[in-house]
Amino acid sequence: MNAVFPGSFDPITSGHMDVLTRAARIFDHVTVTVMHNARKQGRHLFTLDERLEILREATAHFPNVSVDTFGGLLVDYMARQESGSVIVRGLRAVSDYEYELQIAHLNRQIGDAETVFIMAATRWSFVSSSMVREIASYGGNVSEMVPRASASALRRKHADVYEEREAELQAQTTSL
Numbered sequence: 822m823n824a825v826f827p828g829s830f831d832p833i834t835s836g837h838m839d840v841l842t843r844a845a846r847i848f849d850h851v852t853v854t855v856m857h858n859a860r861k862q863g864r865h866l867f868t869l870d871e872r873l874e875i876l877r878e879a880t881a882h883f884p885n886v887s888v889d890t891f892g893g894l895l896v897d898y899m900a901r902q903e904s905g906s907v908i909v910r911g912l913r914a915v916s917d918y919e920y921e922l923q924i925a926h927l928n929r930q931i932g933d934a935e936t937v938f939i940m941a942a943t944r945w946s947f948v949s950s951s952m953v954r955e956i957a958s959y960g961g962n963v964s965e966m967v968p969r970a971s972a973s974a975l976r977r978k979h980a981d982v983y984e985e986r987e988a989e990l991q992a993q994t995t996s997l
Contacts, residue, residue, distance in 0.1 A: 822848055822849060822905050822906070822907065823848055823849055823850045823851070823852070823902060823903050823905070823906040823907075824844055824847075824848040824850070824851045824852070824906060824907050824908070824909045824937065825851070825852050825854050825895075825898065825899060825902060825906060825907070825908055825909065826840070826841055826844060826851055826852070826853045826854065826908075826909045826910075826911075827854045827855075827856045827891075827895055827898075827908065827910075828853075828854075828855070828856065829855065829856060829857075829865065829872075829950070830853070830855055830872050830875070830876055830950070831865045831866055831867055831872060831950050831954070832866070832867060832872065832875055832950060832953065832954075832967060832971035832974060832975065833853075833872075833875060833876055833879050833950075833967065833968060833970075833971055834945070834948050834949070834950055834953055834966055834967050834968075834971070835945050835948060835965070835966050835967055835968065836911060836913060836941040836942075836945030836946075836948045836949075837911065838879065838968050839911075839941050839942045839945050840909065840911035840939045840941055841853065841880070841883070841886065842883075843939055844909045844939060845883050845885055845886055848885075848907075848909075849885060850885045850886070850887070851883075851885065851886045851887075851909065852886075852887050852888070852889050852902075853876055853880060853886060853887070853888050853889070854888075854889045854890065854891050854898065855869060855872050855873055855876065855888070855889070855890045855891075856890075856891055856892070856895065857869050857890060857891070857892045858892065859892065866954050866978060867974065867978070869890060871974065873888055873890060874974075875970045875971055875974050876888045876970075878969075878970035879968040879969075879970040879971065894931075894932070895908065895928060895932075895934070896928050896931055896932020896933075896934050897932070899928075899932060899934040900932060907934075907935045907936065907937050908925075908928060908934055908935065908936040908937070909936075909937050909938075909939060910924075910925070910936055910937070910938055910939070911938075911939055911940075911941050912938050912939070912940050912941065913940075913941050913945070913946045913947075913948075913949075914946060918938070921936070921938065924936075925938075945966075948966045952966075953966050953967055953971070953975070954975075957975040957976075957978070957979050958979055958982065959982065959986070960979065960982040960983045960985065960986030960987075961986075963975060
């Protein structure tokens with residue numbers, strides 16, 4: 822049985838990787854699908870191509886994981902997958918469950934697509950892509966919260982902020 826793990830992955834976090842790792846053990850093949858929405862153009866930190874590159878690097882060690890992209894309804898994407906394929910969604914908190922449950926019911930109703938939920942490990946329950954983006958925008962250390970590929974991409978994206986913060990920290994250390 823195959824699975825599709827959809828998301829915006831802007832960027833992929835350690836929580837996403839935790840869910841993906843467990844999905845890769847359960848399913849024969851997992852396709853990580855970067856869903857792109859024309860209405861959200863310009864609202865992502867990373868371009869679609871950058872997100873695909875980060876995902877390919879972060880998932881390269883999985884023999885049964887591939888990366889793809891799709892725009893439109895997820896059920897339309899699922900209709901093109903191998904029969905019996907399921908949607909995998911990660912959950913962090915009750916608030917995620919309420920939202921994801923509605924989406925799962927809609928996907929089942931309009932496209933006969935089944936959804937399997939995998940709880941993210943407790944240590945990642947507070948990590949979200951939006952929080953990681955904000956911390957990185959101030960030059961904060963996100964290396965524990967994201968795979969190496971995401972951390973490197975965030976450092977490149979905010980290189981000036983990281984350089985400035987490191988200079989400030991070094992100045993503080995030498996003045997002590």
